[in-house]
Amino acid sequence: MAICEHCGKDISTLNNVQSGYVIYEMDANGSYSQVDGFEPDGNMNEWHCPNCSSNIALCEEDAMEFLSRGVPGDNILTREGKTRRVAFKRNHTS
Ligand SMILES: [Zn+2]
Numbered sequence: 001m002a003i004c005e006h007c008g009k010d011i012s013t014l015n016n017v018q019s020g021y022v023i024y025e026m027d028a029n030g031s032y033s034q035v036d037g038f039e040p041d042g043n044m045n046e047w048h049c050p051n052c053s054s055n056i057a058l059c060e061e062d063a064m065e066f067l068s069r070g071v072p073g074d075n076i077l078t079r080e081g082k083t084r085r086v087a088f089k090r091n092h093t094s
Helices: 058-067
Strands: 017-020 024-026 031-036 039-050 054-058
Touching: 039 058, 054 058
Parallel strands: none
Antiparallel strands: 017 039, 024 031, 039 054
């Protein structure tokens, strides 16, 4: 069980929020049809609390660790919007 430190709710899933784009084809009648699926642009890829939408983790490893062990990873945003470090470090570039 994992407790969100922002809202205090016991959560068992996280929302993976990604930025990107979707392309639609538009005709002269103003009708739209989707051309391709969602394409992430890599600018944002975060795991949020499904209850309060606070950012819990910035990588999948931290998100998995939070859900399985109930503790946030080494690189989460605090309520003040600052990045918090804990004892261990991990490479987030991969
Ligand atoms: Zn929350």
